[in-house]
Amino acid sequence: xxxxxxxxAIKPMLIKDMMNPFNSNDWIYxxxxxxIRCIAYLDDFETDxxxxxxxxxxxxxxxxxxxNNQIKNKCxxxxxLIVLKNGVPDFYxxxxxxxxxxxxxxxxxxxxxxxxxxxxxIIYYNNKTITDLSLIERKKILQDVLVENKxxxxxxxxxxxxxxxxxxxxxxxxxxxxxxRKDSKYYFDKRTNDWVKFKRMADEDFVICGYNKEKNTLTxxxxxxxxxxxxxxxxxxxxxDFLRIYNCKITNDSPFNLTPSSNDDVTWLEPTLVCxxxxxxxxxxxxxxxxxxxxxxxxxxxxxxxxx
Numbered sequence: 001x002x003x004x005x006x007x008x009a010i011k012p013m014l015i016k017d018m019m020n021p022f023n024s025n026d027w028i029y030x031x032x033x034x035x036i037r038c039i040a041y042l043d044d045f046e047t048d049x050x051x052x053x054x055x056x057x058x059x060x061x062x063x064x065x066x067x068n069n070q071i072k073n074k075c076x077x078x079x080x081l082i083v084l085k086n087g088v089p090d091f092y093x094x095x096x097x098x099x100x101x102x103x104x105x106x107x108x109x110x111x112x113x114x115x116x117x118x119x120x121x122i123i124y125y126n127n128k129t130i131t132d133l134s135l136i137e138r139k140k141i142l143q144d145v146l147v148e149n150k151x152x153x154x155x156x157x158x159x160x161x162x163x164x165x166x167x168x169x170x171x172x173x174x175x176x177x178x179x180x181r182k183d184s185k186y187y188f189d190k191r192t193n194d195w196v197k198f199k200r201m202a203d204e205d206f207v208i209c210g211y212n213k214e215k216n217t218l219t220x221x222x223x224x225x226x227x228x229x230x231x232x233x234x235x236x237x238x239x240x241d242f243l244r245i246y247n248c249k250i251t252n253d254s255p256f257n258l259t260p261s262s263n264d265d266v267t268w269l270e271p272t273l274v275c276x277x278x279x280x281x282x283x284x285x286x287x288x289x290x291x292x293x294x295x296x297x298x299x300x301x302x303x304x305x306x307x308x
Contacts, residue, residue, distance in 0.1 A: 012052060016196045026181060119142060135186075207271045209254075218234050277290050
């Protein structure tokens with residue numbers, strides 16, 4: 001039988017697309033943190049942090065190497081890696097850390113905006129996989145196994161009052177709320193109706209296919225099967241030196257079969273980078289008031305599929 005801790009290849013349970021806020025005594029509600037999804041493998045000897053693509057995160061966030069000292073038993077935790085700025089999670093500062101490779105610069109950023117890990121689930125404990133236990137049971141084990149400090153914390157939750165928590169998140173311009181059934185099991189790499197999100201803004205992942213320097217605009221696409229489809233453009237939030245920052249690779253040909261004439265002045269890029277874009281929710285499947293949020297290095301382009 002495969003031991004999850006030794007294998008270190010977990011793909012975390014996914015959160016279903018946005019729903020309207022609701023209240024229910026059968027659910028718990030947590031603030032949705034603006035960070036990087038992270039699986040933490042912790043034992044007496046070391047800390048190993050992985051993102052959704054199983055890439056090691058500790059080289060970029062060395063300040064978290066001793067969080068294994070805060071657990072009472074060998075375990076695997078599911079949670080979020082965050083960086084706080086002015087008291088709230090700041091995804092931009094977090095992403096800047098993921099792009100650094102120079103150890104001196106990493107240390108400077110560590111001193112300025114240290115990262116922390118917020119755990120909201122435990123899926124392996126005392127040499128056993130515990131994904132068949134209910135969420136509430138897993139939460140109780142998490143509370144017992146982890147001693148909080150400045151580097152690692154447990155996500156707080158409330159019961160029943162999902163609408164009220166969402167309103168608080170909205171008023172404070174936080175990302176939103178995640179709602180989870182109390183009796184939900186943990187399903188690896190699955191998106192079920194047991195975990196859903198309430199968000200102020202909709203967001204989606206897109207493949208970056210081109211750049212218009214004059215308008216400082218990115219051209220975006222998503223796959224429909226194996227075919228890349230044009231989905232729109234985004235300007236707000238895009239840095240002027242975008243091509244240099246992300247080492248974009250220029251190509252002569254459009255990656256789309258059908259390219260709108262509005263993209264005649266675009267410099268085409270190899271479709272290898274994925275970004276997340278926020279926009280106002282609407283019923284027209286369009287990018288209304290889009291805002292570039294960040295590059296996603298935990299998502300591959302083919303995973304950016306047009307929604308059915």
